[in-house]
Amino acid sequence: MSAIEVLERWEERGYLDDRISRREFLKFCGRMAVLLGLSNSMIPQIAEAVEQTVQQRRPSVIWLEFQDCAGNTESFTRANSPSVSQAVLESISLDYHETLMAAAGHQAEEARQRALEENSGKLIVVVEGSIPTKDDGVYCTVGGKTALQILQEVEPHALAFVAVGTCAAFGGIPMARPNPTGAVGLESVIRTKPIINAPGCPANPDVMMGILVHYLVFGRLPELDAKKRPLFAFGKRIHDTCERRPHFDAGQFALSFDDFGARNGFCLYKLGCKGPETYNICASWRWNMGASWPVKAGHPCIGCSEPAFWDRFTPFYERIPLAAGFGVEARADDIGKVAVGVTAAGIAAHAIYTAAVRKAEQKAVELDKKGKEESNES
Amino acid sequence: MAVATAEKRREGMILVKVWEPTVRVTHWLLFLSITTLCITGYLIGNPTFSSPQEAAKTFTFGTIRFLHFAAAYVLLATFLIRLYWGFVGNRYARWSTLLPITGKRWRAIWKEVLDLALPKGKFRVYTGHSPLANVFYVLVYLAVLFSLVSGFTMYGAAHYTPFWRTISAWGLALFGNNLNTVHFWHHWLLWFFILFFLMHLYLVIYTIVVSRTTEIDTMISGYKFVVEETLSEEAE
Structure with missing residues (x-):
């Protein structure tokens, strides 16, 4: 079926089912094309792929939650086109999601088992939350199985893993020092299957949607960077796309949260913004249908999608980390200034000392000369 | 053995050619580029100027960053030339002379430290660098290398071509894949260079005043007065 035909059919029918209007659906497809960096001529293809998916049960998705706060689930259910996302989610058969599924207890575990068996090899496994490895992983168990055991069980059946959120991707907050549970990201556990990281605290819902849509349209996973993040979403630093960037280049900075700069939307660099380090x-x-995001709201980026950000x-409100090990933690520049002062004092002391020593030597030589002269005279 | 081409002599000292043009030019290029980098680098880390006019009309911070990057390229080129010259230059410029790789050199370093701490009697002037200076210059080149690697890692992170992506991915791997850690260490180097500059300047002046053998323009002309005995000792 050609792209035009898909659109014409949509024109005739007006809606996909009782929840999704034609307008909303095509808006969703358009947004996805923009997100994935595709030409608008690709919109019908996206529409077709998503429609087919919604009508026929296609790949099965299971969503595993480990050491997490369910924030990514929350984020996902607030995607920009909630009803379309919902439909896509349901149609790609979210066979197991502890927070969203109706089943509970043994039924739920059975549902997962069934999904594994029925869709072996075609399964997209979304993981939310870090995986504890210390003490055989006892710090996170679901239905009597540890996170590690569940992943080992699922791995052979999976087509690919999607790590949503910084915890699943890089260990996140559970991995922060002193990391009592030995938490790790998905990459340290899954060895044989491809992984896509969609970090963020929480991950942007449209990024998760984009990964799924890319897979539905092209039948393969999107291009990734060195940290296995999709380039369409993590290809650039926040700093380079920030609306406050002209103020950075102009040298206009907010120095505190209530000053002239802050009120005038100046760059938050000096308030510790991690935009220059965060992809x-x-x-x-942005978030919430493009409404806003932290820096627009006046708060510096904390780099929540980067490994070990905590x-x-x-x-979070310092430009660079403080240096530990100086009694109290100190800024590099404070330590540097003290070091320069000490060095300058040392140099001055050495110069004076040398001058004194040399003068004494000279005096000794002169005295010696004088003594010799005197003894010669006598 | 230094080539004692010059005829000039003075109080038992002989004027010898020590520093080749490459060494002198790279020395001053290092000085200029590192000075520029330190000043602009400090301002990038601690911007203190906020002008209230329209952002579109001013590019202060952008200009400072441009100067920083331009000086970084000069430093990179200078570093590479000097690195190469350390293999083909004269004995005073070679890495094989600078590196403290023998016990004899470490003993000479210790002796020089003692001489500096307890200044008395005659101060020995070496034809090339003194043993202690050798160690510090190796440290400086390591610091330059470290700042180039960390600096171009950050630079590459903001340039989205495949080439810079690869460069910054390599650099990031050295710093635990964390760009903020790169910023942190890059910032610290500023203070290394400032401390080195202070001590270097002092010891150059100290050597001139105490020994009366060398002259301030040695790094410009390349010639240096050396005690003849030192020359023959070094030749051994």
């Missing part, structure tokens, strides 16, 4: 789509795509991007 994410926030600045260009340990290495803190303090």
